[in-house]
Each structure stands twice: as structure tokens, then as C-alpha cells.
Amino acid sequence: MKQKKNREKAMVIGLLIMFVLIAGIALFPVFALVIASLSPASDLMRYGLTGELFLSAFDFQNYEALFGSGETNYWSWYANSIIISAVLIVVSLFFSSMVGYALALYSFKGQRFIFLLVLVIVMIPFEILMLPLFRLMTSLQLVDTYLAVMLPLIVAPIAVFFFRQYAIGLPKELMESARVDGCTEYGIFFKVMAPLMLPSFAAMAILQGLSSWNNFLWPLLVLRSNDMFTLPIGLATLLTPYGNNYQVLFSGAVLSIIPIILLFLFFQRFFIAGLTSGGVKG
The missing domain is CATH 1.10.3720.10 (MetI-like)
Known part of the structure; x- marks a missing residue:
């Protein structure tokens, strides 16, 4: 009985890890898009659309351009x-x-x-x-x-x-x-x-x-x-x-x-x- 419970617990953990990985793969393009929207346009031209985090380079100029641009x-x-x-x-x-x-x-x-x-x-x-x-x-x-x-x-x-x-x-x-x-x-x-x-x-x-x-x-x-x-x-x-x-x-x-x-x-x-x-x- 104890072994059965351990197997069920291991299966639940395995499924949880698998679903988290699938969710991560599905959400990565959205994550990369958000990062790109907070990055300077020069970085986008130089490095392309990536998911790398450069917190020091983050700014809201792109959103300012969106709200204020005519x-x-x-x-x-x-x-x-x-x-x-x-x-x-x-x-x-x-x-x-x-x-x-x-x-x-x-x-x-x-x-x-x-x-x-x-x-x-x-x-x-x-x-x-x-x-x-x-x-x-x-x-x-x-x-x-x-x-x-x-x-x-x-x-x-x-x-x-x-x-x-x-x-x-x-x-x-x-x-x-x-x-x-x-x-x-x-x-x-x-x-x-x-x-x-x-x-x-x-x-x-x-x-x-x-x-x-x-x-x-x-x-x-x-x-x-x-x-x-x-x-x-x-x-x-x-x-x-x-x-x-x-x-x-x-x-x-x-x-x-x-x-x-x-x-x-x-x-x-x-x-x-x-x-x-x-x-x-x-």
C-alpha cells in the first residue's frame, strides 16, 4: 500500500513537472515579447527578439512612444x-x-x-x-x-x-x-x-x-x-x-x-x- 502511494505521488509530481514545462514553452514567446517591448530599439536591431533579461537596460520609452506618438x-x-x-x-x-x-x-x-x-x-x-x-x-x-x-x-x-x-x-x-x-x-x-x-x-x-x-x-x-x-x-x-x-x-x-x-x-x-x-x- 505504501509503495502504491509513493508511485502515485511520484506520478503526480512527474505530471506536474511536465505541465509546468509545457506551460513554460507555451508562454516563452509572450515573455520574450514583453522583454522586447521594454528594451531599447537599438538592442532589438542588434540582438533581435530574445528572452534574455537585461534589467539595467529596461525602460518604458517604447510605451511612451505608443501613447504619445502621432x-x-x-x-x-x-x-x-x-x-x-x-x-x-x-x-x-x-x-x-x-x-x-x-x-x-x-x-x-x-x-x-x-x-x-x-x-x-x-x-x-x-x-x-x-x-x-x-x-x-x-x-x-x-x-x-x-x-x-x-x-x-x-x-x-x-x-x-x-x-x-x-x-x-x-x-x-x-x-x-x-x-x-x-x-x-x-x-x-x-x-x-x-x-x-x-x-x-x-x-x-x-x-x-x-x-x-x-x-x-x-x-x-x-x-x-x-x-x-x-x-x-x-x-x-x-x-x-x-x-x-x-x-x-x-x-x-x-x-x-x-x-x-x-x-x-x-x-x-x-x-x-x-x-x-x-x-x-x-
Whole structure:
């Protein structure tokens, strides 16, 4: 018995060490980025992006350049990304959850065909769809607007699939009871089923927010003016053949991580439950 406990203890310690190493490897790029944002631009040009600590050389000139420089529209880019991501999270979760819920718990003509279309669209790379989507945005005269970025992403096929898999495991008896009490179908969804789907909403909020915040290629196609750029595009414009604004680039990249961290911290309580429930049911 004592040997068994020792083996279990050794296994726990071994797993803890392994997970700490994995976390260290995953966090090292962030650590190196923070160090670079506190280092003089001359050191970055000389040594490149490293994780070496030179505490004596640390200063906040890069952040001072970010907050006080009028050479870039960094805060406009930041605001654009926040607005687009926030609206996309809310609208995408609203419509995707309703579609997934309907595909899971209602029987209607063409149900299987619609679900098959969702699966097909999930398997098609977005790069293949960009040209017809761009032509659509051009014909609607939405180029260089928030709508051009958000409209093709409002109903995400992967989110529909996820909500459908999660909703399959919901008890249908609650729907019948609500109908007996005189509740409408919309009332059943919003008052009865949606509260049960909170873990799935939290999981998809994080995934959709991360996808929208880091989206680069599609906004690059449909946005034209510098004031409308999102953060990934704006930061990319700081690296040109004629000069590189590393002061703003690295300090701006560090600050760009904050919204995603806050989003995860806000929804983390439901994140794992939402992923596991959606993955094993159905």
C-alpha cells in the first residue's frame, strides 16, 4: 500500500513537472515579447527578439512612444478591433446558437440537408470563399466598413455545428412542459433552453473572440483607409521596406493581448464544461 502511494505521488509530481514545462514553452514567446517591448530599439536591431533579461537596460520609452506618438493610428486600430470583435461575438452567438438549436431539437423537411451543408462549409477553407464574398461586398458597396468585415462571419459554421452537438443533449421534456404552460417557441429557447446552454455560449465566446481579434486576411481585403484598419493589419503596416517602427510594434503587440486574456478570465468558469459537453454528446 505504501509503495502504491509513493508511485502515485511520484506520478503526480512527474505530471506536474511536465505541465509546468509545457506551460513554460507555451508562454516563452509572450515573455520574450514583453522583454522586447521594454528594451531599447537599438538592442532589438542588434540582438533581435530574445528572452534574455537585461534589467539595467529596461525602460518604458517604447510605451511612451505608443501613447504619445502621432505617427500611427494605433488607438483607432485598437478601437476598431474591439468594436468588430464585440459585435461579432454577440451577433454570432445569437444566430449560430438558434440555428444549431433548431437543427438539434426540431424535425423539419430538409433538416439533414441543411446540416450536411453546414458540415461541407466547415470543410471548405475560407480562402476559397474570399473572392465571391469580396465581390458581394463590392456590389453591396460595403467595402471599407465594419459591415464588410462582420457580415460574412455572423453565422459561423463551426459555431452552428458546436451548438447543434451541445443542444442534442438537452432534455426535450423541458420543451414539452413549457409548451403545456403556454410558452412560445422563442420563449422556450430564450427562457428555458438558453440558460442550460451557458457553458456552450462561454466556450464559443472565447473561440469566436480569439478568431475575430486575430483575423487578418479578410479585413485586409475589405478595409482600405488607415483609420478603419483593425489591430493586426495596423501592426503589420509598421514593418515596411522603408523603415520599421519597432517601438510601437512590440509595445502595441503586448497591449493587444489584454482583451483576449480578459475574455478568457471572464468565461473560463464555463469554458472546459462547454467544450467537453459539446464534444461527447450527440
